[in-house]
Structures are given as structure tokens and as C-alpha cells.
Amino acid sequence: MKTVIEDLKDAVVIVTGSGRGIGRGIAEQFAAQGSKLVITDIDAATAEQTAQEIAKMGVETISMACDVSKYDQAEALANKAVEKWGKIDVLVNNAGITMDGLFLRMKPDQWQKVIDINLTGTYNCAHAAVNHMRKARKGAIVNISSIAAGGNPGQANYSASKAGVLGFTYALGKELAPMGIRVNAVAPGFIKTPMTDKIPEKLREQMIAAIPLKRPGEPDDIAKVILFLASDLSAYVTAQCIHVNGGLAGL
Numbered sequence: 001m002k003t004v005i006e007d008l009k010d011a012v013v014i015v016t017g018s019g020r021g022i023g024r025g026i027a028e029q030f031a032a033q034g035s036k037l038v039i040t041d042i043d044a045a046t047a048e049q050t051a052q053e054i055a056k057m058g059v060e061t062i063s064m065a066c067d068v069s070k071y072d073q074a075e076a077l078a079n080k081a082v083e084k085w086g087k088i089d090v091l092v093n094n095a096g097i098t099m100d101g102l103f104l105r106m107k108p109d110q111w112q113k114v115i116d117i118n119l120t121g122t123y124n125c126a127h128a129a130v131n132h133m134r135k136a137r138k139g140a141i142v143n144i145s146s147i148a149a150g151g152n153p154g155q156a157n158y159s160a161s162k163a164g165v166l167g168f169t170y171a172l173g174k175e176l177a178p179m180g181i182r183v184n185a186v187a188p189g190f191i192k193t194p195m196t197d198k199i200p201e202k203l204r205e206q207m208i209a210a211i212p213l214k215r216p217g218e219p220d221d222i223a224k225v226i227l228f229l230a231s232d233l234s235a236y237v238t239a240q241c242i243h244v245n246g247g248l249a250g251l
């Protein structure tokens with residue numbers, strides 16, 4: 001049975017890093033609700049291809065290259081959505097990377113790049129979008145954190161960035177509530193995407209065996225929770241994080 005969420009029809013939705021993986025799954029779920037989509041990624045070609053494929057679902061899409069770690073590109077992204085459709089209803093800060101390594105071998109640029117994209121990128125896009133949302137006194141921002149925010153060995157940079165995303169979400173949710181803008185986070189567990197495909201097979205099997213629901217998550221498992229957080233279904237929810245991890249102990 002398909003759930004119909006009325007207020008997402010014709011909503012203008014930006015999903016960062018939506019060329020592939022979870023971001024693409026999120027964009028497809030919004031398209032199924034009739035939203036207008038900005039498909040954006042650092043990789044312009046995948047963004048354009050994904051936008052064309054999603055347009056076949058009968059919704060309006062535009063694609064744009066954007067490196068979220070660059071403030072001017074985040075600003076241009078928000079401006080493009082507003083030029084095209086006059087508003088931004090939903091921003092999903094999904095773009096993220098891993099550059100794992102043991103702490104003693106972690107180089108400064110390995111630390112900085114992950115922080116720049118995962119944490120500063122979230123600030124950049126939120127800041128640019130809120131500039132428009134505040135005029136409408138309405139909007140929803142969903143940030144993608146991770147179960148790793150609780151601290152994973154070999155992921156000091158990534159864990160710090162994703163814990164930062166949570167603190168950011170809690171602060172911003174409270175600060176923007178009087179403007180009618182809600183800010184929430186989703187913390188995925190192990191989701192099957194190109195990001196987790198690069199984990200060695202043996203380790204991947206061990207990780208999946210530890211999940212109480214006994215399967216890896218799919219991008220759709222995350223996307224459906226984001227539909228909830230982006231829509232009026234969660235009108236009284238802000239400054240929160242929903243854990244979507246098949247029952248794995250998290251934060």
C-alpha cells in the first residue's frame with residue numbers, strides 16, 4: 001500500500017549527494033509523493049543522470065553540481081531552487097564521505113576533508129537554505145548522522161563529524177523553531193550502498209550478523225523515515241534524531 005503524504009506534493013526538496021546511494025533513494029521516495037526535486041552531487045554526471053531517471057516518474061527535477069564543503073556552491077544551490085520554483089520546503093543534508101584509518105596514522109587532510117564535507121557541508125547548505133525558508137516562516141531540514149556518532153574505532157574523523165551533525169541539529173532545531181523551521185536528524189546503521197560496498201566482505205558479514213533484524217538496511221528504509229520528518233506527519237517533532245539501524249545498539 002502506498003502512503004500518500006499530501007503536503008509533500010509539489011514541495012520543493014533539495015537532497016545533497018543524491019546522485020547515488022541513500023541520497024538517490026531519498027529523492028525517489030519524495031518523487032513518489034509528487035515533490036519537485038533538486039538532485040545535486042559533487043559528481044555532476046551522476047546528478048544529471050539521476051535527475052533524468054527520476055523525471056520519468058512524472059515529477060519536475062533539476063540537477064546541479066555542488067560540493068557542499070564550499071559555501072558559495074551551497075548558496076548557488078539554494079538560489080537555483082528558489083529561481084526555479086520560488087521556495088525551498090525541504091533540505092536533506094545527505095552528502096557525506098568516509099576516509100577511515102587508525103588514529104595514529106590519520107593525516108591532517110584525512111581529518112579535515114571528512115569534517116569539511118560531513119559537518120561544514122551540513123552547516124553550509126542549511127545556512128543557505130534557511131535564508132530563504134525564514135521568509136516563508138516554514139521549512140524542514142533533515143541531517144544524516146550515523147550510528148558511528150557513538151564512536152567507531154578507525155573512524156575518529158567520521159564519528160566526530162557525525163556527532164557534530166547531531167549537536168548541530170539539536171541547537172538549530174531549538175533556534176529555528178520560532179521561525180516555523182524544524183530540524184531533525186536520522187542516524188542510519190548499516191545500509192547497502194556504494195559506501196558500504198567497499199567494506200571487506202568478511203567484516204561486512206560480521207556487521208550484518210550483529211543486526212537484530214538480520215539484514216542490512218536499504219536506502220528506502222532511511223528514505224521513508226525522512227519523508228516522515230520532512231512532512232506535517234511530524235509537525236510537533238524538532239531537534240531530534242531517529243535511529244534507523246535494524247535494532248543495533250546506537251548512541
Ligand SMILES: NC(=O)c1ccc[n+]([C@@H]2O[C@H](COP(=O)([O-])OP(=O)(O)OC[C@H]3O[C@@H](n4cnc5c(N)ncnc54)[C@H](O)[C@@H]3O)[C@@H](O)[C@H]2O)c1
Nearest residue numbers: 017021022042067068094095096146188190191193194195
Ligand atoms: N551507507 C551506510 O551504511 C551509512 C550509514 C550511516 C550514515 N550514512 C551516511 O549517509 C549518507 C549517504 O551515504 P551513502 O552510503 O549513500 O554514500 P555514497 O558514497 O554511496 O553516496 C554519497 C554521495 O555523496 C556524494 N558526495 C561526496 N562528497 C560530496 C561533496 N563534497 N558534495 C556533494 N556531494 C558529495 C557522492 O558523490 C555520492 O553520490 C552519508 O552522509 C553517510 O555518511 C551512510
